[in-house]
Amino acid sequence: MELVLVILIDGLVYGLLLFMLSSGLTLIFSMMGVLNFAHASFYMLGAYFAYQISRYMGFWPGLILAPIIVGLAGAAIERFGLRKVHQYGHVPELIFTFGLALLIEEIVQFFWGKNQVPYDAPDVLQFALFSIGTNEIQAYKVFMIAISVLIFLCLLYVLTKTRVGMIIQAALSYPRTVEALGHNVPFIFMGVFGVGTALAGLAGVIAGPQLGTFPGMAFLLGSIVFVTIVIGGLGSLWGALVASLLIGWMTTFAASYNVAMADILMAFGFEMPEDMSEHALRDLWTLTLPQIGPILPYLLMVVILVFRPYGLFGKRDA
Amino acid sequence: MIKKTRLGVATALAVSLGASVAFADTVKIAFVDPLSGPFSPTGTNGFAEFQYAAEKLVNDQGGVLDGDMFEIVGFDNKMSPKESLIQVQVAIDQGIRYIAQGNSSGIAHAITDAINKHNRRNPDDRVLFLNYAAVDPALTNDACNFWHFRFDANADIKMDALTDVMAEDENLKKVYVIGQDYSFGKSVAAAAVRNLSEKRADVEIVGNELHPIGKVKDFTPYARKIVSSGADAVITGNWGADMVGLGKAIIDAGFEGPIYTYYAASNGITRTFGEQGTGHIYLVSEGAVNPPASDRTAAYVEGFEAKYPDHDITQPRIANTIEMLAKAINEAGTATDVVKVAQALEGMEHDSIWGGKLFMRPDDHQIIQNVDIQEHTSEGLQFYMDASEWGMKLVSEVEMAGMDSPTTCKMKRP
Numbered sequence: 264m265e266l267v268l269v270i271l272i273d274g275l276v277y278g279l280l281l282f283m284l285s286s287g288l289t290l291i292f293s294m295m296g297v298l299n300f301a302h303a304s305f306y307m308l309g310a311y312f313a314y315q316i317s318r319y320m321g322f323w324p325g326l327i328l329a330p331i332i333v334g335l336a337g338a339a340i341e342r343f344g345l346r347k348v349h350q351y352g353h354v355p356e357l358i359f360t361f362g363l364a365l366l367i368e369e370i371v372q373f374f375w376g377k378n379q380v381p382y383d384a385p386d387v388l389q390f391a392l393f394s395i396g397t398n399e400i401q402a403y404k405v406f407m408i409a410i411s412v413l414i415f416l417c418l419l420y421v422l423t424k425t426r427v428g429m430i431i432q433a434a435l436s437y438p439r440t441v442e443a444l445g446h447n448v449p450f451i452f453m454g455v456f457g458v459g460t461a462l463a464g465l466a467g468v469i470a471g472p473q474l475g476t477f478p479g480m481a482f483l484l485g486s487i488v489f490v491t492i493v494i495g496g497l498g499s500l501w502g503a504l505v506a507s508l509l510i511g512w513m514t515t516f517a518a519s520y521n522v523a524m525a526d527i528l529m530a531f532g533f534e535m536p537e538d539m540s541e542h543a544l545r546d547l548w549t550l551t552l553p554q555i556g557p558i559l560p561y562l563l564m565v566v567i568l569v570f571r572p573y574g575l576f577g578k579r580d581a
Numbered sequence: 582m583i584k585k586t587r588l589g590v591a592t593a594l595a596v597s598l599g600a601s602v603a604f605a606d607t608v609k610i611a612f613v614d615p616l617s618g619p620f621s622p623t624g625t626n627g628f629a630e631f632q633y634a635a636e637k638l639v640n641d642q643g644g645v646l647d648g649d650m651f652e653i654v655g656f657d658n659k660m661s662p663k664e665s666l667i668q669v670q671v672a673i674d675q676g677i678r679y680i681a682q683g684n685s686s687g688i689a690h691a692i693t694d695a696i697n698k699h700n701r702r703n704p705d706d707r708v709l710f711l712n713y714a715a716v717d718p719a720l721t722n723d724a725c726n727f728w729h730f731r732f733d734a735n736a737d738i739k740m741d742a743l744t745d746v747m748a749e750d751e752n753l754k755k756v757y758v759i760g761q762d763y764s765f766g767k768s769v770a771a772a773a774v775r776n777l778s779e780k781r782a783d784v785e786i787v788g789n790e791l792h793p794i795g796k797v798k799d800f801t802p803y804a805r806k807i808v809s810s811g812a813d814a815v816i817t818g819n820w821g822a823d824m825v826g827l828g829k830a831i832i833d834a835g836f837e838g839p840i841y842t843y844y845a846a847s848n849g850i851t852r853t854f855g856e857q858g859t860g861h862i863y864l865v866s867e868g869a870v871n872p873p874a875s876d877r878t879a880a881y882v883e884g885f886e887a888k889y890p891d892h893d894i895t896q897p898r899i900a901n902t903i904e905m906l907a908k909a910i911n912e913a914g915t916a917t918d919v920v921k922v923a924q925a926l927e928g929m930e931h932d933s934i935w936g937g938k939l940f941m942r943p944d945d946h947q948i949i950q951n952v953d954i955q956e957h958t959s960e961g962l963q964f965y966m967d968a969s970e971w972g973m974k975l976v977s978e979v980e981m982a983g984m985d986s987p988t989t990c991k992m993k994r995p
Contacts, residue, residue, distance in 0.1 A: 266806075273799075273801045383855065394835060475825055515799070521806075553803075
């Protein structure tokens, strides 16, 4: 029982982290119709910039400055790169972002090397806030939750209560009409891209100390972010949140409980083969839940695509 | 007629002599390991250690035989077995007779197999395989051959030594074994369970699990399980980002005991663990340098750190490899007839630069050496790692570990 509580908290931390990445991506995706393959690379850049800043000024300036730098870089890339490619259609855009992801990884390796860098949580947050049973919950985790929830509330407010948010929402569904009304849609695109990448950067800043800051971090998280926005539904903030939390809890629970396939099969009345080494289905018999945990989100995505192609909260087709 | 023949013989002799002299000026050793890609930090670090060892331990001492110099030639195998075999062939075509490789037992299997075949088919052109880090026990057991020499303690020997030390801890009641889901992770887990049950039947294995290699984003759930299981100690064969991720998550979750590892040092790992790792991270390895065994050891490490400030001596056995090869070539009196060199290496005893003795067991070509348990700390260090304030310090040493370990090797000798 104690473990369930701990896992709920851990899953929440991971889920909210995914949300920060997917919220930006889902806005960019639904607005421009382009899968930004480099989105997770901005997450990595956020972590590395924050690490570099933290070496001179400590953690806190990095928390503010790094996402801003990443956002500005994102906006510049949209303005001078993506927008130029946009007129040639979606495939060149896709290839552009894919190339960008590779480029950013090489740049990171060039400047910071291939090894993990010692980017750590600030000392004031490096203590166990409370324990559940023998498991300690670090203060930094609670801090991560707080930041993510704050970001979600801000986004929700901006998108639903302000004029800017309304224009963005309108541009999501009817970009041509919004343009005809005299709004500068390319500028909105740039702004959304910049804010989306800044959010990814912020996710990197706070996840770097927790999940490690190394050149493979973008690749590790890249694919799961796409799964999140497909499950959640394109352009939906709530969808991104629900899908992120769902995936966060699902993978965390799956990794925590050693449910063995053998037990399930035996519960269904199958008999366990005596000599497993020669058995044709031995891979199935020896399977455990933590082993299949990483593919569960993908499985969920397939199911969602079959039964609800718009995603959980989506309103229109991808 | 007779005169003519004599002249012919003399010319042939002169030519062959000239050829052999030209050949013997340098003894080339092919270093076949990843020098590009995600695994290149380990590869380039090993390459630097080989170059330094060849320079300091052989060339500066006047070389081997009549002043022949060692030269290390790098071949990038991109961490792929297929590419490795191509590179080994390129090295052989260039007349290189010594192949050194270590990263990944899978690649070592491919190379040892290829060299075995090559030597059978080309008796005039044979090569030796100096395995300095691939630790799969099979390489000196079922898959052994005469041309393969392993200068690292294999995974079983390391685990044997590690569990010897663990077994002395009377407070140890519960152990958690966790590793990456592939052949090496599995063999570490199997060896841990086997050794612990033999040495301390009262110790309970409270967890034995494998996680997907290089795919886990967040190690927290694994850490929670470990803490909840009430384990007193953790054993893992993880390396790279999986090692750091797992280690940090376990310590963050409030784990108090030691984490015994195979590879939690240098290559950014020591620096990343930093203060957090103190009192938690232990390493089973050879050639501890804190404290250094002798002035010679200290001078060697100092020289290396000065010449390669970005690298550490992560694989002390590389110095052993070079020294023993040089000794074998001198004893054999030739660097080109590798059968004689191999025979000299077999059963060789040598005083290691790291202190202690080395013995190349003739039955299976597995080196027997002292295995050290070291701890991650910032205190009492003479040498640091990753240009940080932390390093590894000797805690205990198992002398000539695995001297009587069994082997199933049945070697065919030329």
